[in-house]
Amino acid sequence: MSLPSEQNWLVLNNLLKDLTKRGHEIPSGINPEMGLIRSSISSYHRDPTHPELINGLAKAEMSLNNIQGTLLTIAEEKEGEEYADYWLDLLKQVMQGKKVFEFADSRSKFLVNAPPGLTTGRINLKVPLAEERVQEIAEWHGLIIEFNDDVTVELHGDKEDLKIGLKEMGSFFLEQ
Numbered sequence: 772m773s774l775p776s777e778q779n780w781l782v783l784n785n786l787l788k789d790l791t792k793r794g795h796e797i798p799s800g801i802n803p804e805m806g807l808i809r810s811s812i813s814s815y816h817r818d819p820t821h822p823e824l825i826n827g828l829a830k831a832e833m834s835l836n837n838i839q840g841t842l843l844t845i846a847e848e849k850e851g852e853e854y855a856d857y858w859l860d861l862l863k864q865v866m867q868g869k870k871v872f873e874f875a876d877s878r879s880k881f882l883v884n885a886p887p888g889l890t891t892g893r894i895n896l897k898v899p900l901a902e903e904r905v906q907e908i909a910e911w912h913g914l915i916i917e918f919n920d921d922v923t924v925e926l927h928g929d930k931e932d933l934k935i936g937l938k939e940m941g942s943f944f945l946e947q
Contacts, residue, residue, distance in 0.1 A: 773870060774812065774815070774816075774828075775865055775866065776828065776831060776832050776835060777812055778865040778869075778870060778871055778872065779832075779839070779865050780809060780812060780835060781871065781873075782858065782861045782872065783835060783838055783839055783842060784805060786842050786846065787801065787802070787842060790842065790846060790850075793849070793850065795845055795849050795850075797842075798841060801842070804834055804838060805838065807831075808831040808834050808835055808838075811828055811830065812828065812831055815827065815828040843855055843858065843859060846858055889915070889928055889929070890927070890928065890930040890933045891926070891927050891933075892925070892926045892927075892937050893923065893924070893925050893926075894923070894926070894937070894940060895923050898922065905940065908936055908939050909926060911936075912928065912933075912935055912939075913928055914926045914928035914932060914933060
């Protein structure tokens with residue numbers, strides 16, 4: 772289920788990125804607020820019947836309206852009416868229930884059954900890697916290693932050992 776507030780958030784997030792890329796100063800509270808709004812929207816999806824989550828979504832939508840006003844003002848003052856109208860048109864499409872942007876696919880996953888008391892790190896490689904190379908480094912530093920698939924490796928261990936092991940594996944990220 773996609774909510775209009777999700778699409779509204781996506782349009783404003785893209786506008787925010789574009790204004791920042793163009794070198795315009797954005798009020799300092801907007802970026803953290805956008806993160807909180809995104810969290811509220813995501814929380815609402817978990818239980819759309821929970822009163823606190825419904826209230827959280829309503830507050831998030833009010834915050835989106837405030838941010839929208841601020842960003843569109845910056846857009847018009849700094850980039851002109853045509854630029855602001857483009858973004859305003861996208862927001863109108865959202866109000867009509869149209870899907871304007873897609874959320875980027877996230878490869879992030881929550882770790883299930885991570886060993887208690889250990890720090891966990893995950894590596895996503897560009898190409899599959901010989902398991903022996905990673906296992907050798909993991910064993911040398913006393914790390915627990917799990918291969919989720921050919922390109923995703925989870926490491927568990929003491930924080931300092933994990934840092935050193937990940938540094939040694941850093942060259943694997945550069946492999947084509």
